[in-house]
Amino acid sequence: MVRTIQTCLGGILSGVLLSGPAQAAEPSAAPPIKISQESQACIKCHELYTPGIVRDWQKSLHARTTPRQALLQEEINRRISVTAVPEELAGVAVGCYECHSRNADTHKDHFRHNGYMINVIVSPADCKVCHEKEVVQYTGTKKAHAVGNLMSNPVYHGLVQTVTGVKRLVPGGMAQDPATMTTLTDTCLGCHGAVIEVKGMKKIQTPVGEISVPDLSPWPNQGVGRVNPDGSMGTCTSCHSRHTFSIEMARKPATCGQCHLDPDVPAYNVYNASKHGNLYYSLGSKWNFTAVPWKLGEDFQSPTCATCHTSLVVKPNGAIIAERTHDFGARLWVRLFGLPYSHPQPVKGDTTIIRNSDGLPLPTNLSGQPASAFLITPDEQQRRQKGMQTICINCHGTSWTEGHFNRLAATVKETDAMTLVATQLLADAWQAGVADKTIPFDEAIEKQWLRQWLFYGNSVRYASAMSGAFDYAAFKNGWWEMSEDLERMRDKIETMKWVKEKKEKKEKKEHD
Amino acid sequence: MVRTIQTCLGGILSGVLLSGPAQAAEPSAAPPIKISQESQACIKCHELYTPGIVRDWQKSLHARTTPRQALLQEEINRRISVTAVPEELAGVAVGCYECHSRNADTHKDHFRHNGYMINVIVSPADCKVCHEKEVVQYTGTKKAHAVGNLMSNPVYHGLVQTVTGVKRLVPGGMAQDPATMTTLTDTCLGCHGAVIEVKGMKKIQTPVGEISVPDLSPWPNQGVGRVNPDGSMGTCTSCHSRHTFSIEMARKPATCGQCHLDPDVPAYNVYNASKHGNLYYSLGSKWNFTAVPWKLGEDFQSPTCATCHTSLVVKPNGAIIAERTHDFGARLWVRLFGLPYSHPQPVKGDTTIIRNSDGLPLPTNLSGQPASAFLITPDEQQRRQKGMQTICINCHGTSWTEGHFNRLAATVKETDAMTLVATQLLADAWQAGVADKTIPFDEAIEKQWLRQWLFYGNSVRYASAMSGAFDYAAFKNGWWEMSEDLERMRDKIETMKWVKEKKEKKEKKEHD
Amino acid sequence: MVRTIQTCLGGILSGVLLSGPAQAAEPSAAPPIKISQESQACIKCHELYTPGIVRDWQKSLHARTTPRQALLQEEINRRISVTAVPEELAGVAVGCYECHSRNADTHKDHFRHNGYMINVIVSPADCKVCHEKEVVQYTGTKKAHAVGNLMSNPVYHGLVQTVTGVKRLVPGGMAQDPATMTTLTDTCLGCHGAVIEVKGMKKIQTPVGEISVPDLSPWPNQGVGRVNPDGSMGTCTSCHSRHTFSIEMARKPATCGQCHLDPDVPAYNVYNASKHGNLYYSLGSKWNFTAVPWKLGEDFQSPTCATCHTSLVVKPNGAIIAERTHDFGARLWVRLFGLPYSHPQPVKGDTTIIRNSDGLPLPTNLSGQPASAFLITPDEQQRRQKGMQTICINCHGTSWTEGHFNRLAATVKETDAMTLVATQLLADAWQAGVADKTIPFDEAIEKQWLRQWLFYGNSVRYASAMSGAFDYAAFKNGWWEMSEDLERMRDKIETMKWVKEKKEKKEKKEHD
Numbered sequence A, B, C: 001m002v003r004t005i006q007t008c009l010g011g012i013l014s015g016v017l018l019s020g021p022a023q024a025a026e027p028s029a030a031p032p033i034k035i036s037q038e039s040q041a042c043i044k045c046h047e048l049y050t051p052g053i054v055r056d057w058q059k060s061l062h063a064r065t066t067p068r069q070a071l072l073q074e075e076i077n078r079r080i081s082v083t084a085v086p087e088e089l090a091g092v093a094v095g096c097y098e099c100h101s102r103n104a105d106t107h108k109d110h111f112r113h114n115g116y117m118i119n120v121i122v123s124p125a126d127c128k129v130c131h132e133k134e135v136v137q138y139t140g141t142k143k144a145h146a147v148g149n150l151m152s153n154p155v156y157h158g159l160v161q162t163v164t165g166v167k168r169l170v171p172g173g174m175a176q177d178p179a180t181m182t183t184l185t186d187t188c189l190g191c192h193g194a195v196i197e198v199k200g201m202k203k204i205q206t207p208v209g210e211i212s213v214p215d216l217s218p219w220p221n222q223g224v225g226r227v228n229p230d231g232s233m234g235t236c237t238s239c240h241s242r243h244t245f246s247i248e249m250a251r252k253p254a255t256c257g258q259c260h261l262d263p264d265v266p267a268y269n270v271y272n273a274s275k276h277g278n279l280y281y282s283l284g285s286k287w288n289f290t291a292v293p294w295k296l297g298e299d300f301q302s303p304t305c306a307t308c309h310t311s312l313v314v315k316p317n318g319a320i321i322a323e324r325t326h327d328f329g330a331r332l333w334v335r336l337f338g339l340p341y342s343h344p345q346p347v348k349g350d351t352t353i354i355r356n357s358d359g360l361p362l363p364t365n366l367s368g369q370p371a372s373a374f375l376i377t378p379d380e381q382q383r384r385q386k387g388m389q390t391i392c393i394n395c396h397g398t399s400w401t402e403g404h405f406n407r408l409a410a411t412v413k414e415t416d417a418m419t420l421v422a423t424q425l426l427a428d429a430w431q432a433g434v435a436d437k438t439i440p441f442d443e444a445i446e447k448q449w450l451r452q453w454l455f456y457g458n459s460v461r462y463a464s465a466m467s468g469a470f471d472y473a474a475f476k477n478g479w480w481e482m483s484e485d486l487e488r489m490r491d492k493i494e495t496m497k498w499v500k501e502k503k504e505k506k507e508k509k510e511h512d
Helices: A005-017 A037-049 A051-058 A067-072 A096-100 A132-139 A146-151 A154-164 A181-186 A188-192 A247-251 A267-273 A275-286 A305-309 A378-392 A398-431 A444-465 A479-511 B005-017 B037-049 B051-058 B067-072 B096-100 B132-139 B146-151 B154-164 B181-186 B188-192 B247-251 B267-273 B275-286 B305-309 B378-392 B398-431 B444-465 B479-511 C005-017 C037-049 C051-058 C067-072 C096-100 C132-139 C146-151 C154-164 C181-186 C188-192 C247-251 C267-273 C275-286 C305-309 C378-392 C398-431 C444-465 C479-511
Strands: A110-113 A116-119 A167-170 A173-176 A197-206 A209-217 A320-322 B110-113 B116-119 B167-170 B173-176 B197-206 B209-217 B320-322 C110-113 C116-119 C167-170 C173-176 C197-206 C209-217 C320-322
Touching: A037 A051, A037 A096, A037 A116, A096 A116, A110 A209, A146 A154, A146 A188, A154 A181, A154 B479, A167 B398, A173 B479, A181 A188, A181 B398, A181 B444, A197 B398, A209 B398, A247 A305, A247 B275, A267 A275, A267 A444, A275 C247, A305 A378, A320 A378, A378 A398, A398 A444, A398 A479, A398 C167, A398 C181, A398 C197, A398 C209, A444 A479, A444 B479, A444 C181, A479 C154, A479 C173, A479 C444, B037 B051, B037 B096, B037 B116, B096 B116, B110 B209, B146 B154, B146 B188, B154 B181, B154 C479, B167 C398, B173 C479, B181 B188, B181 C398, B181 C444, B197 C398, B209 C398, B247 B305, B247 C275, B267 B275, B267 B444, B305 B378, B320 B378, B378 B398, B398 B444, B398 B479, B444 B479, B444 C479, C037 C051, C037 C096, C037 C116, C096 C116, C110 C209, C146 C154, C146 C188, C154 C181, C181 C188, C247 C305, C267 C275, C267 C444, C305 C378, C320 C378, C378 C398, C398 C444, C398 C479, C444 C479
Parallel strands: none
Antiparallel strands: A110 A116, A167 A173, A197 A209, B110 B116, B167 B173, B197 B209, C110 C116, C167 C173, C197 C209
16 A cells, blocks of 8 residues: 555645745645655654654655656756666655665664564665665775774874873873773764674663664764675765755755864865855855756856765756766875875775885875875876866866966975974984884874874865965964974974983983 | 834835745734834834844834733743733833833833933843743853852852963062953953943933933943843843844854853854754755744754753644753753863752862862762753753664763763873872962963863863764864873973972072 | 847846845846947857856846946945946946956956957956946055065065975074965965966967966965056955855955954954854844845844945935945054054055064064054044944944943953063063074064964954954963963973073083
8 A cells, every 4th residue: 555645744745845945946746756655654653753854854855756756857867876776666755664674684783673674774785776876986985994994004093092092190101091982983983984783682762662673883873984784884874964865965065064174184164264165155045056967157156065076067058067976086186185295096995905115004105205006196196187177167267277276286295395394303203212103193292293294284285275265274273383383393302302311311320 | 102013114014024934934914013102212212323223123023022912822832931911011012111111120220211211231030021931940040140150169260360360570470460350251251241230320422412321330241140230140132132032043053152162162163063063054044943832853954052952842743842941951961061070960050059079169079079969969860861862862763862872971981081180190290399289270280281171071072962073072172182181281290390300409509 | 239138148047136035126127238249259158168157247236237227326326436437338237348358558467369358357457447436445455455565574574484484404403495476375375465477478278279378477366465467456356256246245254254264363253253243143144235235224133244344334214324445444443463562553555664663664562662653543543433333333322332342442451461471571582592583473482472462362352342252352362372372481481591501501511
C-alpha cells in the first residue's frame, strides 16, 4: 500500500513548500509524491518523537521528488549522477527507509527496529545509489582519508598527543597521558572524523521505553573522513546537513567555515574579509543558491567557496565553465597548507604513503624540498591552475587574473623562505642540544616553530590566494607575527643555550 | 480624548506592518489601536526630535495591540504572563506614557517633563505589570545580580582593578590608580551593568532649549544586572532592544553575542562555528522568529541560543518540549565557566554568599573541590540535564544525545585536570616566594594561570557543550593554548626562581 | 544606431530587476533605456567572455537610468551631484564605453581594443563627470592619500619594511630584504593602495586569442588610495564594487570590514559586537538600503558605518540630519587611531607634512603632545562633535548622548596614559642602551610597545566610541592586554639589561 504525502502532510507542506524566493523554482502544483509504506511507518512514529528531523526532511528535495522524476530532467540540470536507479526506489520519495535500509549486509550498525531492519548510519556507500559520481570522487580525496592521514602518520600523531593529552607534574618535569577519544572527537577528529566501531547492542531508555540499538563508539561524530561501520569513508552530512541535504547550505560559506577557520586554516575568515565575501554578505540574500547548473552573473554575483572548488558553474548562455567535482582538491595545484612548506598537491588522498628525502612521512623535507614522487607534476599543476583561471576570467580580465596568480606564487615563495629561517633557528637549537629532534613537534621551542608555518605562513598564503583579506596577511596572524615569531624563537633559544651553559658550569664545579 | 494610531500614522504604518514574511502572522486588517492621550502627546513632540525611537516603537507589537487583546489569545500563544492588567492600560496601545510613568513613587528618576510626570528608566519592575513571570524569574538569576557578583566579591573585584586601573611607574615598580567608573562601564560593567544613582536634577541643552532632567550616574548603561533608580535589577532592553522590544531579536544569536564572546565566554563564537550555527547562517533567513509558541522543525530547523536556554518550544503538534524561562541558568546543570574550576550551578543568583573550603568567595577551592552547600545537588543536576536532553532528542537520537552529554562530562573533567596542573605550578611559585598568594589574581604569573581556565578551559568546554566548533577546542584558545600555557608558566617560574636566587646570593655577598 | 536594452536583455532582466524588496522603489514599468552603440559592442563580446561583469552591470542602476533621468529627480533624491552632464552621456545608460573612454588624454592606460579606444582603469576623475562633489570631497581625504601617507613617511615606512621584508640569518643576527611589491600589495598596500605604473604594452593570451594591453604594475590593486595611471587618487570600487556600484553595498558594514579589522583598527569587529550591530544582524534584512535620502527610523532602525560617517540622513519628515560626505573624516573630531597617541584629526589628507615637536613626521611627540599646527583646532573639534551628536539624538536622549561622548573623552585620556607608561619603559630601554632609538619601530621591544597603542589602545578606544563591544575594551585586545603588555615590557627590559650587564662583565674579565 502506498499513500501519498499529500494525504499525510498536505496541509502542513503547502505552507512550507512555497515559503521564500529560493523555493520559487519548485513546482508548486506538482502532483503528490508517493512515500513508501516503510517510510510512512517511520514518519508516523518519528513525527511524534523526533519531529525536527521529520520536518527537516519534508522541506528537502528528497521529499518532493522521486528518482524517476529526477532522471527526467536534462542532464545538465540533474542532481543525481546515475542513469538508472533500482526499481524499488525509482517511484517513491527518497524517504527514511529508502536511505536507512540500503546495503544491509555491509552495515555492522544494522539492527531490527520496530519490525524493520535499519542502519543507524547512512554512509556515502548508500548515497551512491543515486549520487555515484560524487561518492566516487569524494572517496579518493584527502578529506575521505582525513582520519588515517592524521592518526596513522607518526609525526602528526605526535603533535596530536602533545596538544591534546592531559598533562601532569612528575619529578623534574611534566608528563602527559594519551589523548582520550572524547577529547579527540571534540578537537582534531571533530573535523577529521573518527573510526566508528560497533561494540554490539545496548539498551537505551527512550520516550517510547527501553529499546536495543547498536552500540557505536565513538558517537556522535560527523567529521569529513569518518570511517563508517560499513567500511566506507566520509559523511555527506558534514556539508549537506541532515535531513534537508540542501545544496543551498553546501554552497554557503558558513558550511566550510565549520572547520576551515583560523589560526591553522583560515579560509573562512579570509573569505569573510575579502571582496568576494563583502559582496556575498552585502547582496547575497538576493542570489539563487539552489539553481542547477549554477549560472555565474545570473544566479550569483560573487563566488562562494563552492563556486571555485566544487560546483557545476555555467555561463548565462549555458556554456560550462567548470564541471562539478566532489574531489575538493581537484582544482588545486598548490597546497598552501604548509607541512612545513607549501608544496604541489599530493597525488593520492592517502598521504600516509608519502616519504620525504629524510624518510619522514612529510610532503617536504625540513629545507623545503618537495617529496615529488608523491606530488602532482608541474604539468598537472599548470593544467589545474589554468582550470581555476577559467573561472576567474568570467569576471576578471586576463591581465588581472594573471597578476593575481603571479602574486600568489611570489607569496608562497616568500612565506616558505620565512619558514626556512625559522627552521634554521630550530636546527641551531637541536645542534646546541637545548632541544631534541627525535619528535620535531613536541617541545615548547618546536611549537614556536610550528606557529611560523601552521598559523602565520598559512594565514598569509590563504589571504593572498583569496585576495582581499589584507589583515590576515598583515597584522592578524600574518607578516607581523611571522617576523615577530623569528625574534621570539631567537631570543628563546639564546636563553636556553645560556641556561644550559650555566647549568653545565655549575655541575662541573660541583663535580670538581 | 483618544485618537487612533490609524489617524496619526495610518499611511506610514500600512507599509511597515506588512513588510516581510516574519510579519505574516499579524492581522493586517486589525481594527485601529487606541493610543492614550498622554502617549499621543509624547509622540507629537518626539516624532520631531527623536523620530528614531518613535518609528521603532511603531514597528513594535506594543504599538499594534492592547493588553486586552493580548489576553484574548490562547494562553499558549500569549506574550504576556499576567491574567489581568490595570484598567487604564487594558484598552490602549503599550505606549510611551504607559511604560514611562509606572510606579512613580519608587522611581528616583521621576521628573516633570512638559507637564507630564515621567520616569527616565523603564525598569523590569515596570514591565512586570504585563510580563510578571519573566521579571520574577529574571530577578532571581545571576544575570540580575551581575553587578554585585562582580564588584562585591573581593577576589573578582581585585581582578577588575588589576586589569582596568591606569598604571604609572613608581620607584621600584608600577602602581595603579583605582579603575574609573567611565572605564568600568566601558568594560566589565558594560555587560554586567552598573548601579545607577540619581544625583539630583541637571539642566541640559536640547533641540527644544534648556530643560531639567534627573542627573543619572553613570549614564548610559544597559548591562544585564543594572541596578535601577527604583531599586530593581536588570534591564529587559539588553536583549529586547528599545523600542521594538522584539522577540525576533532576542531569539537571534547576535543578541547574546554582545557579551558572550571569546576569549572568556566564547558561546557566540562557538555557535557561529557549530553545525547549529551553520544551519542558522545558511537557511535561517527563511525561519519564523516571531511565532509563539515556537514550533521546532516547523518554525526553525536548528536551535539558536534562545531555543535551548529560554524559549517556549513546542512540537509541531503543539506538545510542549520546554516551558519558557527567563532564568537563563534554569536549564543548566553545570557551570562551564571556571572559577577556577567548572562546578554545579549555584543555587542562588547572588553568588557573593558562596564560601569555598578556604573561606574564599569562590565556588570551588584551588584544588577543584566544589563549595557544595551553595551549589545545586547532583539530583538537581540530573533533573536539569534530562530537561535539556528533552530538547535535543526532538532532532537527535537518544544514543547520539547521550554520547554528546557523556563527552561533555569527560571534557569538563579533563579541562579541570589541566587547571589543576596550572594551579600546582602557581602554588610552587607562591611556595618559592616568587609570587604572593594574598590576592591570587593580580601578578603577571597569576594572570598566566587565569588564562588557563578563564580563556582556554572555558573555550574547550563551550566548544564541547555546543558541539561542532572544533577549532575553539583545538587551536583557537583550546587545547593548543592549554598545553602551551603550562610550558610558559613552568619556564617563567623557573626563571623567576633563578633570578631570585641570584639576587639573594648577590645581596648576601654585599652584606658579607 | 541605438538599440534598447529591452530588446537585448528584456526577458532576462524582467526577472532580475524585480527581485527582492530592496528593489521595490525601482520603476518596473519604466521605458526601456538606450544603450550607446559603443557599449552595445562591448556587451556583445563581453557577454560571452566576461558575462559576470556584464550581468553585474545589468543589475546596476547605471543600466537602468540615464543621467538625464537622474537629473529629473528632486535634488534631495539624486544620486548624482552635477547639475548637467555632457550631451553625449545624457541620454544613454551609463554603460561600458561611457566610463571606460573618458579623459583619454590623461590616461596612460589608454589603448586600442577591437576598434575602440579604451581605458583599463576607470578612475575617480572619470566618475567625476556625474559624481563631482563626491570625488572632490574624497580627493582631499586621508584615504585618497593613503599610499603616500604610509610609504613616504620614513617612520611608518620603517615599520612596513620591518614587518614585511623577508628575513635571513647572517653572522651575529638577522638581516632583512626590502619588502617586495607583491607582498606589499598583499598586505599594507592591499588596503592603502599602490601607485599603478604603465610599463608599455604587453601581449596576453585570452579566450579570443592574443591581444595587446597596457602593462600595469603592480596589478591588480584596489586600495583606497590607489594612484591611477591618470594621476588621480583612490578607486570608488573599493566600496562600490564593480560593476553594480551599489549604494546598498557601501551602506553595509561588510564593505568597511574589508580593511577596518582588528587588531589595528577593529571598527568592524566592534560594530559586530555592539548594540547597533546586534540590531543590524537581527532585523536588518527588513531595512531599505537603497533609499535616497536615507530616512532614519523608517528605512533603518540602527546605524551602519555609512549612517554616521557618510550618508545623507534625514528625518522621516524629510528634515536633513546630516549631509552626505565622501570625506570620511569630516564628521570626526578626534583620531582614535594612536600614532602613538590619539589626537585631533589632521587638517589635511596628506599627513606626510606633519612634524611633531621632535621634528618627526608623527601627529604627536613621544610624550603625547600633539603637533597642533597640523591638526584641527579645539573649536573645529567641538563643531564636529556637535555634528555627530546631531545624528545620535534622533534616537538617544541628550543626556545619554552627552554621557556617551564624555565617557569616550575619558577613555581617550586613559588609554593615552597607558601608552605613556609604555613609552617611559621603552625610553628606559633606550637610555640603558639595550635598544636603539634611531628607528623607533624596528626592534622586538619596540614592537611590544607598538602593540600597546596600535592594537590595545586602539581596540579600547574604538570599543568606547562605538559603545557596546565591551569585550574589545576588556579581554579581547583591551585593558587585559594593555595591562599585561606593560608587565611584559618591564620583564623583558629587565632581562635585557641584566644580560647586557653580564656580557659586559664577561668582556671586561676577558679583556683584563
